[in-house]
Amino acid sequence: MLFLDKLKTKDTQFCVIGLGYVGLPLAVEVAKVGIHVTGVEVDPEKVKKINAGINYIGDVKDNELKAVVDKGLLTATLDFSVIRNMDVVSICVPTPLNKLKDPDMSFISSALEEIEEYVHKDLVVILESTTYPGTTREYMLPRLEAGGLVCGKDFYLAFSPERVDPGNPVYLTKNTPKVLGGVTPACTEHARAIYDQIFDMIVPVSSAEAAEMAKLLENTYRMINIGLVNELAIMCDRLGVDVWEVIDAAATKPFGFMKFYPGPGLGGHCIPIDPHYLSWKMKTLNYRTKFIDLAAEVNTAMPEYVVQTLMEGMNMHGKALKDSNIMVLGMAYKNDIDDLRESPAFDVYKLLEQRGATVCYHDPYCPKFAWNDDYVESLPLTKDLLKSMDAVVITTAHKSLDYQFVVDHSNLVIDSRNATKGLLRTQGKVLRMGGGSQLED
Numbered sequence: 149m150l151f152l153d154k155l156k157t158k159d160t161q162f163c164v165i166g167l168g169y170v171g172l173p174l175a176v177e178v179a180k181v182g183i184h185v186t187g188v189e190v191d192p193e194k195v196k197k198i199n200a201g202i203n204y205i206g207d208v209k210d211n212e213l214k215a216v217v218d219k220g221l222l223t224a225t226l227d228f229s230v231i232r233n234m235d236v237v238s239i240c241v242p243t244p245l246n247k248l249k250d251p252d253m254s255f256i257s258s259a260l261e262e263i264e265e266y267v268h269k270d271l272v273v274i275l276e277s278t279t280y281p282g283t284t285r286e287y288m289l290p291r292l293e294a295g296g297l298v299c300g301k302d303f304y305l306a307f308s309p310e311r312v313d314p315g316n317p318v319y320l321t322k323n324t325p326k327v328l329g330g331v332t333p334a335c336t337e338h339a340r341a342i343y344d345q346i347f348d349m350i351v352p353v354s355s356a357e358a359a360e361m362a363k364l365l366e367n368t369y370r371m372i373n374i375g376l377v378n379e380l381a382i383m384c385d386r387l388g389v390d391v392w393e394v395i396d397a398a399a400t401k402p403f404g405f406m407k408f409y410p411g412p413g414l415g416g417h418c419i420p421i422d423p424h425y426l427s428w429k430m431k432t433l434n435y436r437t438k439f440i441d442l443a444a445e446v447n448t449a450m451p452e453y454v455v456q457t458l459m460e461g462m463n464m465h466g467k468a469l470k471d472s473n474i475m476v477l478g479m480a481y482k483n484d485i486d487d488l489r490e491s492p493a494f495d496v497y498k499l500l501e502q503r504g505a506t507v508c509y510h511d512p513y514c515p516k517f518a519w520n521d522d523y524v525e526s527l528p529l530t531k532d533l534l535k536s537m538d539a540v541v542i543t544t545a546h547k548s549l550d551y552q553f554v555v556d557h558s559n560l561v562i563d564s565r566n567a568t569k570g571l572l573r574t575q576g577k578v579l580r581m582g583g584g585s586q587l588e589d
């Protein structure tokens with residue numbers, strides 16, 4: 149049987165490198181169609197959990213993970229030598245920024261080091277991690293060809309970005325269209341043969357670079373539009389207009405407008421990071437990415453703006469921030485998930501401490517986080533605790549929280565997420581960021 153035909157069957161041996169937010173849902177989807185998956189991880193705890201059928205990712209269903217593990221369709225290992233027996237390797241390792249906000253390619257590099265050792269005839273390698281345009285061809289290809297195998301003939305290399313939206317109940321790994329671009333047409337064809345079995349829709353593009361750039365366009369588009377509405381919130385506060393009302397009104401236009409909402413800044417592993425991959429690449433080509441730079445400037449200043457709004461609210465109540473007690477409500481970077489990565493709530497928390505406030509937090513999804521060589525724990529959201537605070541700052545609007553309860557028992561609420569919208573009893577205690585700089589009655 150031709151290798152291309154084998155890729156269209158369930159006999160394919162599939163390997164996922166990195167079993168995190170992206171890799172584990174992918175591994176489960178592959179296993180669900182009946183293809184055997186081996187997950188290779190560097191974290192022994194994750195390997196143990198998977199092999200025991202225990203889930204640790206919110207977007208994966210516990211029973212689905214357990215079912216594929218029990219059927220022997222998904223196993224995990226720390227041992228990269230399994231790649232020897234694999235037909236397909238999907239790489240889902242982190243791509244963060246380093247301290248200078250340049251791409252940190254160390255995770256891709258160390259995964260590649262292992263693949264290089266076991267790359268063999270007919271292996272299909274697909275990079276899923278978000279990265280700068282050119283990574284697949286300029287960075288990965290020479291390393292994989294170093295042993296003498298030729299890409300597009302002896303083995304196949306493609307880029308297919310993961311586009312999941314954590315916590316989205318409608319669009320999950322399987323039904324989010326999958327953009328795919330190979331280094332050569334044969335690479336696209338081979339990667340597509342296997343991915344066609346797993347995903348509802350494949351969107352092939354003409355090159356790995358086009359696929360890399362498509363992912364960066366999506367996330368840069370979000371980052372820039374969030375920057376725009378954040379600045380609009382600042383403008384509306386000065387104008388005495390409610391930005392939230394303005395956005396909802398504009399969104400009634402059935403075409404040509406897509407709504408984004410303001411907030412305390414950017415968070416998560418994608419939107420605050422991915423556009424910097426593009427900026428970095430463009431700098432190497434002597435081009436400055438003006439839209440990205442400006443949006444980054446506006447978005448990174450938002451935690452400071454939240455604290456300014458808080459100080460304004462406290463001033464209206466005749467209080468100073470220094471020596472006050474403040475609760476940060478919601479630490480996750482977005483509602484209804486437990487992901488703390490790059491959360492702007494940490495910036496708000498830090499700024500409050502720097503200004504001399506005593507800070508605590510509540511988040512039903514995040515029981516604790518590491519802070520200054522120690523841990524801070526989420527405090528129970530009780531009437532007494534709320535009453536003892538000079539102010540509560542809503543940084544993430546988890547749907548499970550009772551905001552009427554929060555307002556009823558707090559002295560002052562600074563709402564950077566419009567979580568208090570429509571509450572009946574605000575009693576001059578609520579200042580919504582972007583709400584026009586007025587305490588609400």
Ligand SMILES: NC(=O)c1ccc[n+]([C@@H]2O[C@H](COP(=O)([O-])OP(=O)(O)OC[C@H]3O[C@@H](n4cnc5c(N)ncnc54)[C@H](O)[C@@H]3O)[C@@H](O)[C@H]2O)c1
Nearest residue numbers: 166167168169170189190240241242243258259277278310
């Ligand atoms: N989280 C998201 O919502 C999301 C969405 C789209 C794209 N992405 C992209 O997907 C990639 C992965 O992100 P994630 O959120 O899954 O990260 P993650 O940190 O949740 O998972 C990465 C996993 O890779 C493991 N790992 C690290 N180095 C490894 C190595 N050398 N070999 C094997 N395993 C290794 C880690 O232990 C971890 O379990 C990133 O490039 C990210 O930008 C993430």
